[in-house]
Amino acid sequence: MTNMKIAAILALPSLIIASFYALSVLPVSAAAEPAADATISIDKFMFEPTALTITVGTTVHWKNLDPEPHTVRGVDTNFRSDPLDQNDSFAHKFDKPGTYRYVCSIHPQMLGTIVVKAASTAN
Amino acid sequence: MTTKASFNQGRRQALKCLAYGGAGTLFTLSAGVLAPIDLALAAGNPRPGKDAGLPLFLQISDTHIGFNKEANPDVIGTLARTIALVNAMPQKPAMVIHTGDITHLSKAAEFDTAAQLLKQLNVTELHTTPGEHDVADASVTEYFSRYGKPSQDRGYYSFDHHGVHFISLINVLNFKPNGLGALGQEQLEWLEQDLRGRAASTPIVVFAHMPLWTIYEPWGWGTSDANQAMSYLTRFGSVTVLNGHIHQIVQKVEGNITFHTARSTAYPQPGPGEGPGPGPLKVSAAELPGRLGVSNLTLQSHPTSLSVTDTTLA
Numbered sequence: 456m457t458n459m460k461i462a463a464i465l466a467l468p469s470l471i472i473a474s475f476y477a478l479s480v481l482p483v484s485a486a487a488e489p490a491a492d493a494t495i496s497i498d499k500f501m502f503e504p505t506a507l508t509i510t511v512g513t514t515v516h517w518k519n520l521d522p523e524p525h526t527v528r529g530v531d532t533n534f535r536s537d538p539l540d541q542n543d544s545f546a547h548k549f550d551k552p553g554t555y556r557y558v559c560s561i562h563p564q565m566l567g568t569i570v571v572k573a574a575s576t577a578n
Numbered sequence: 579m580t581t582k583a584s585f586n587q588g589r590r591q592a593l594k595c596l597a598y599g600g601a602g603t604l605f606t607l608s609a610g611v612l613a614p615i616d617l618a619l620a621a622g623n624p625r626p627g628k629d630a631g632l633p634l635f636l637q638i639s640d641t642h643i644g645f646n647k648e649a650n651p652d653v654i655g656t657l658a659r660t661i662a663l664v665n666a667m668p669q670k671p672a673m674v675i676h677t678g679d680i681t682h683l684s685k686a687a688e689f690d691t692a693a694q695l696l697k698q699l700n701v702t703e704l705h706t707t708p709g710e711h712d713v714a715d716a717s718v719t720e721y722f723s724r725y726g727k728p729s730q731d732r733g734y735y736s737f738d739h740h741g742v743h744f745i746s747l748i749n750v751l752n753f754k755p756n757g758l759g760a761l762g763q764e765q766l767e768w769l770e771q772d773l774r775g776r777a778a779s780t781p782i783v784v785f786a787h788m789p790l791w792t793i794y795e796p797w798g799w800g801t802s803d804a805n806q807a808m809s810y811l812t813r814f815g816s817v818t819v820l821n822g823h824i825h826q827i828v829q830k831v832e833g834n835i836t837f838h839t840a841r842s843t844a845y846p847q848p849g850p851g852e853g854p855g856p857g858p859l860k861v862s863a864a865e866l867p868g869r870l871g872v873s874n875l876t877l878q879s880h881p882t883s884l885s886v887t888d889t890t891l892a
Contacts, residue, residue: 500855522647523857524683526714538683538714561710562856563753564798 492516495567497525497539497559502567511574514548525565530556633671634740636664636701637785639822640842642711643692644682649845649858653682656870657695660843665700672702673739677822677840678709678750678787684720693724708733709787709823710750710759718751734765736772743776745769747786749801759788759801766806773810782811785820791830791837794850799824811835824856843870 491513496503498520509515519525519539527536527545532555536545549555549571559565638660645653664670676696681688696704705728712721722731729735733748747769749759761769773782784790790807792800801807811817817835825842826849845858846869861869 524711524714526716535716537716538685538711540683558753560753561714562798563710563758564796 494518496520497565500525500559500562500565502557502559502565505566506568506570508570508572509549510572511550511552512548513571514546515569516544516546518542518544524561525559526561527557527567528560530558535560633667633669634742635671635673635675635783637675637677637820637840638843639677639840640679640709640825640844641676641692641695642679642682642842642844643695644685644688645844645858647858649860650866650870653844654691654695657692657843658698660870661695661698665698670700674699674701674704675744675785675820676704676706677785677820678707679711679822679842680706680709680721682711684712684715686720689720689724703739705737705744705746705785707746707748707785707787708750713750732765732768734768742781742783745772745782745784747784747790747807749786749788749790749804758792758795758798759786761786761801761803761807766803769807770810773814776814778813779815781816781818782814783818783820784811787821788823789821789828789837789839790819793824793828793839797850797856799850799856808835824850825859841870846870 491510492515493507493509493513494516495507496518500521500523502517507515517527517536517539519541522541524538524540526538527534527547529535534547534555534557536547538561539545549569552571552573555569555571557567557569641657642653643657650656664674674696680692706725708721708725722733726733728737729746729748733751734746736743736745738744747761747765749761752760752762784807786801788801789799790801790804792804794800808819812833812835815834819835819837821837821839822842824839825845825847826839827841828837828839828850830837845866846861847856848859859869
């Protein structure tokens with residue numbers, strides 16, 4: 456009797472984890488499309504990672520960790536953020552393949568690059 | 579006042595050795611040579627030198643309204659203090675030039691607060707050039723909707739005041755990756771045209787936000803195509819080039835061109851290459867007024883020379 460109770464209690468967390476896993480994973484698979492997100496931190500006057508390769512449809516999130524404000528401004532293209540104060544974020548979805556260079560317009564020595572690759576042929 | 583091009587090499591040599599400026603720097607026109615007079619001196623000493631000349635304009639810079647970090651949690655207070663200092667001067671210039679970074683984050687509310695404060699200056703004319711902090715909004719409209727008129731939203735324009743030709747340049751747009759500030763071909767062509775046919779004896783004042791010479795390239799403290807602009811100015815007898823951006827006094831004299839950067843009213847920055855990078859420098863509360871403070875420049879008449887004593891507001 457006592458042993459069975461313990462076994463049930465031990466089993467419970469595994470069941471909860473399993474169901475959460477199913478809930479979080481299944482809808483994504485069902486969508487047949489990667490819910491792609493990538494994060495770039497801005498830290499000590501650097502975009503980190505400085506160079507990032509993603510696939511088309513990925514949304515990139517920049518988060519500024521510095522006490523100084525920074526911006527994200529495309530060099531040859533028109534994606535641009537408002538000034539990001541400390542802990543502010545900016546997101547941009549990349550819909551076309553290509554190489555995108557960007558700078559911080561307040562500190563233009565800060566340079567980053569995003570390479571957007573075409574979606575895999577499986578799609 | 580005279581616009582006669584009478585160049586006193588002694589004064590120019592003296593200028594070379596000086597570090598001057600402060601929360602604001604007052605420029606006077608004296609014998610065709612622009613001479614900065616320290617604000618604290620102008621405010622505190624009702625009898626400047628005999629040939630102190632006409633108070634021509636005041637340069638104020640890097641007010642960074644909206645900044646609230648530890649290097650100065652009260653930038654409104656320090657600007658208000660600067661304005662009170664200017665208004666208390668016995669001889670006030672009619673004109674103020676703000677060399678940029680009016681705001682910290684290009685926000686409408688920051689511009690509005692700055693305008694409310696600057697309006698309290700007892701002057702009739704305010705000229706501005708934007709800093710990179712003023713044109714950081716994604717649409718780059720907040721600055722130009724307020725201050726774009728004189729330049730028709732181009733950011734560069736010229737005007738004359740008391741026989742001096744003033745040129746406002748913009749070098750905080752169109753940055754090159756990893757580069758310094760830039761003026762760009764269109765603006766350079768305009769500048770060349772603007773100066774064409776002008777008498778070499780006309781005193782020239784050029785102002786922009788970022789330094790128009792390379793002070794420290796790894797930190798972007800310079801303008802990549804400034805040399806081109808300077809080449810149009812070498813034939814003039816008296817050229818004064820004013821910038822902000824680096825929140826400290828750096829000066830050099832090259833031929834007839836005097837370069838001068840202004841202090842901020844908000845917070846100091848480290849010296850070129852000192853520490854990991856540029857940015858607000860935290861100093862003790864006791865030290866801050868001194869870093870935003872002024873240097874006393876004393877103008878002596880016989881022989882004409884300038885001497886400086888660093889003083890603080892502390």
